[in-house]
Amino acid sequence: MAVSTINSNKINSDLVKERAKCTFNTVELTHLLDGGAEKTNERKSREKFFLEDPELRLKVPLEYLSHKEKYEESIRIACNIFKKVNQLQSEGKGGMDNFREILGGQLGSALLKDGNPLTLHYVMFIPTVMGQGNIQQQAEWIQKAWNCDIIGTYAQTELGHGTFIRGLETTATYDPKTEEFILDSPTLTSYKWWPGGLGHSANFAIVVAQLYTQGKCHGIHPFIVQLRDEKSHKPLPGIKVGEIGCKMGMNCTNNGYLGFENVRIPRTNMLMKNNQVLPDGTYVKSPSSKLTYGTMIFVRVVLVQDAATYLKKAVIIATRYSAIRHQSQINPNEAEVQILDFVTQQYKLFPYISMCFAFQYAANWLWDVYNNVTGELESGHLDNLPELHAASCVFKAVSSADAAQGVETLRLACGGHGYMTSSNLPQTYGLVTAMCTYEGENTVLLLQTARFLIKTWQNKSNISKLPTVRYLETSLHKNIPFEKSVKWIISTLQQTTAGKINLANEHINQRVKNGQSYEDAWNGTSIELTAAAELHGRSIIVETFYNTVNNLKKQTSQQLGAVLQHLLELYAVYTILRSTGDVLRFTNVLGRDVDVLQLWLEELLAAIRPNAVGIVDSFDIRDEVLSSALGAYDGNVYERLFEEAQKSPLNSDPVNKSFHMYLKPFLQSSL
Numbered sequence: 001m002a003v004s005t006i007n008s009n010k011i012n013s014d015l016v017k018e019r020a021k022c023t024f025n026t027v028e029l030t031h032l033l034d035g036g037a038e039k040t041n042e043r044k045s046r047e048k049f050f051l052e053d054p055e056l057r058l059k060v061p062l063e064y065l066s067h068k069e070k071y072e073e074s075i076r077i078a079c080n081i082f083k084k085v086n087q088l089q090s091e092g093k094g095g096m097d098n099f100r101e102i103l104g105g106q107l108g109s110a111l112l113k114d115g116n117p118l119t120l121h122y123v124m125f126i127p128t129v130m131g132q133g134n135i136q137q138q139a140e141w142i143q144k145a146w147n148c149d150i151i152g153t154y155a156q157t158e159l160g161h162g163t164f165i166r167g168l169e170t171t172a173t174y175d176p177k178t179e180e181f182i183l184d185s186p187t188l189t190s191y192k193w194w195p196g197g198l199g200h201s202a203n204f205a206i207v208v209a210q211l212y213t214q215g216k217c218h219g220i221h222p223f224i225v226q227l228r229d230e231k232s233h234k235p236l237p238g239i240k241v242g243e244i245g246c247k248m249g250m251n252c253t254n255n256g257y258l259g260f261e262n263v264r265i266p267r268t269n270m271l272m273k274n275n276q277v278l279p280d281g282t283y284v285k286s287p288s289s290k291l292t293y294g295t296m297i298f299v300r301v302v303l304v305q306d307a308a309t310y311l312k313k314a315v316i317i318a319t320r321y322s323a324i325r326h327q328s329q330i331n332p333n334e335a336e337v338q339i340l341d342f343v344t345q346q347y348k349l350f351p352y353i354s355m356c357f358a359f360q361y362a363a364n365w366l367w368d369v370y371n372n373v374t375g376e377l378e379s380g381h382l383d384n385l386p387e388l389h390a391a392s393c394v395f396k397a398v399s400s401a402d403a404a405q406g407v408e409t410l411r412l413a414c415g416g417h418g419y420m421t422s423s424n425l426p427q428t429y430g431l432v433t434a435m436c437t438y439e440g441e442n443t444v445l446l447l448q449t450a451r452f453l454i455k456t457w458q459n460k461s462n463i464s465k466l467p468t469v470r471y472l473e474t475s476l477h478k479n480i481p482f483e484k485s486v487k488w489i490i491s492t493l494q495q496t497t498a499g500k501i502n503l504a505n506e507h508i509n510q511r512v513k514n515g516q517s518y519e520d521a522w523n524g525t526s527i528e529l530t531a532a533a534e535l536h537g538r539s540i541i542v543e544t545f546y547n548t549v550n551n552l553k554k555q556t557s558q559q560l561g562a563v564l565q566h567l568l569e570l571y572a573v574y575t576i577l578r579s580t581g582d583v584l585r586f587t588n589v590l591g592r593d594v595d596v597l598q599l600w601l602e603e604l605l606a607a608i609r610p611n612a613v614g615i616v617d618s619f620d621i622r623d624e625v626l627s628s629a630l631g632a633y634d635g636n637v638y639e640r641l642f643e644e645a646q647k648s649p650l651n652s653d654p655v656n657k658s659f660h661m662y663l664k665p666f667l668q669s670s671l
């Protein structure tokens with residue numbers, strides 16, 4: 001994030017024209033997205049506070065540092081970030097309330113472009129202590145953690161198991177004589193593998209291990225384990241800890257491995273809000289074994305917002321670039337056009353612009369559901385937990401998969417320059433694609449949602465109480481005459497989903513009838529099941545977008561209302577056309593209706609075209625956050641690409657020493 005010498009007052013003339021033809025007030029949309037003008041001001045002053053601090057700037061672009069230097073530079077910045085967060089907190093400016101944005105959101109990805117080694121402390125360690133610890137444990141650990149007297153991580157995944165957590169091998173065996181648990185890693189595959197910050201940053205961890213007491217295994221439970229001496233930071237006896245090495249992205253998150261050789265911890269370090277082990281070793285079970293999985297639900301919910309954030313950055317970069325880039329002609333003898341005028345280019349960009357809104361509203365909706373259901377859990381009501389679990393799984397899977405595909409499509413939309421790291425698109429892809437795997441691999445999560453859908457389908461008496469699946473009660477045999485409206489699209493997507501669930505259910509039953517076990521029949525049908533779950537998720541996202549826009553239009557100007565309507569329609573039409581085959585299979589839709597949908601999509605691309613730059617400007621993401629030679633507000637793309645190239649260490653000498661060592665002798669010998 002070195003300071004640029006480029007004159008940002010000189011705005012590229014294409015961008016000037018694009019901004020002049022925008023039909024709505026971009027500031028109105030910014031305020032709407034932030035939740036009001038006051039919120040926009042708060043966000044902007046927070047960004048200024050962090051982004052204009054020289055201590056938070058990288059000394060050299062990350063990509064030119066060694067792996068070790070990257071870590072050292074990112075831990076320096078991470079510590080400075082959290083000092084500033086604490087400062088905000090002590091000034092009563094709600095610093096900690098905003099820690100998510102500072103860690104994972106727009107700001108976080110600007111401050112540390114390839115991940116933050118301390119993120120897990122805030123995103124998983126503290127939430128797990130809060131969600132799984134009893135009152136005494138919260139009193140003991142939370143303040144220490146907030147003050148950063150200790151730094152924690154969340155160590156669940158092992159070398160041998162990430163998905164199937166019931167198969168984890170780390171053991172925690174209770175010894176009533178000393179009132180301690182003994183943690184042990186009996187095999188290589190039982191070593192913890194992946195936790196962020198575990199390598200060299202954290203000194204504590206939540207460790208998920210199989211609990212043994214009174215000779216019986218009670219399944220996986222969370223334990224707080226000290227890993228390193230609080231002063232010397234040396235690993236404690238019996239703790240084998242290190243970093244797992246280079247990855248496709250997130251190379252600053254310091255992911256680690258961890259093994260135990262009979263490490264003893266006090267009984268009270270097992271998080272006991274749900275299940276307990278009494279001093280004599282008696283095991284006391286919680287009303288639901290799945291309450292232990294609470295942190296995963298929390299993070300899945302939060303990731304939907306992150307998917308929207310990454311996608312926003314990529315669409316701003318690709319849209320501004322497409323406005324300034326001229327290449328080829330549409331009509332002979334005319335000037336080269338802005339690539340934004342090619343309809344295929346619009347098709348690469350605009351659906352993803354609309355998707356940013358769809359995911360943002362889906363994330364808001366899911367966050368509200370999460371808060372309501374966790375409130376109910378506190379008072380012992382577990383009825384809505386399965387529905388929350390199913391919704392969080394499918395939203396996380398669909399949003400991360402589409403955002404990853406979107407960032408890659410948007411990178412391709414920038415041609416060769418999109419392949420430069422100075423575009424920031426390759427790094428953004430590295431961050432977003434990781435979301436498809438962590439916090440539950442996407443296929444596995446879709447199968448969790450499918451499990452809920454099939455159970456609901458088989459036990460229809462319960463449906464009317466469950467808002468996200470209520471449509472299954474009536475959709476299957478409904479007559480839905482074709483209509484060019486979003487309402488029609490929602491009903492048709494729901495009918496298609498119902499048809500897919502029904503068919504998958506029949507195929508499971510058929511396989512069972514043919515002699516397979518239910519589980520084998522499930523596995524045999526799992527391609528259909530994941531597809532049904534995916535469509536279910538997409539249809540709720542379209543519906544949430546529809547409900548949100550209908551509410552928002554009551555408070556916006558007519559011009560902005562029209563833009564929101566275009567974006568909603570585009571997302572809806574794009575979504576249904578992605579599933580044309582299934583729609584034709586499971587509904588009365590005809591080929592000629594699909595033609596109408598295709599033309600509608602093209603009309604919407606044309607309607608959005610004049611506002612494309614205005615809409616992405618409204619996301620109001622600062623240049624430091626975009627960190628992209630292609631996406632800066634001023635559009636001085638070529639100057640920035642050139643300036644970034646000068647930062648290559650190879651350009652510091654006109655003749656590199658390797659010439660004398662290798663090239664020169666080679667050239668002479670080949671003479």
Ligand SMILES: CCC/C=C/C(=O)SCCNC(=O)CCNC(=O)[C@H](O)C(C)(C)COP(=O)([O-])OP(=O)([O-])OC[C@H]1O[C@@H](n2cnc3c(N)ncnc32)[C@H](O)[C@@H]1OP(=O)([O-])[O-]
Nearest residue numbers: 123156162163164165166290293296297389438439440444
């Ligand atoms: C910044 C982030 C960095 C990254 C961090 C990480 O990655 S950290 C590491 C992140 N790691 C991962 O994310 C690991 C991913 N793996 C998992 O989450 C689990 O192993 C599993 C869900 C795949 C299966 O679990 P299993 O074999 O125990 O379960 P089962 O399939 O036999 O179903 C049994 C019942 O449990 C129900 N139920 C399940 N989950 C939940 C829940 N959360 N809540 C409520 N309920 C839940 C399920 O619906 C079913 O109900 P039913 O129908 O009987 O009424």
Ligand SMILES: Cc1cc2nc3c(=O)[nH]c(=O)nc-3n(C[C@H](O)[C@H](O)[C@H](O)COP(=O)(O)OP(=O)(O)OC[C@H]3O[C@@H](n4cnc5c(N)ncnc54)[C@H](O)[C@@H]3O)c2cc1C
Nearest residue numbers: 154155156157161162163194195196434438439440441443
């Ligand atoms: C960047 C990053 C950060 C991470 N951070 C953390 C962390 O901080 N803490 C932590 O504990 N973990 C962390 N993880 C681990 C992560 O949670 C796991 O990688 C993830 O849960 C997937 O598990 P796995 O790697 O074992 O994949 P696997 O389960 O081995 O998946 C491999 C393939 O098998 C398929 N598969 C597996 N089971 C099934 C099934 N039942 N049905 C159908 N298909 C199946 C999957 O779909 C996939 O295609 C991180 C991972 C990454 C990539």
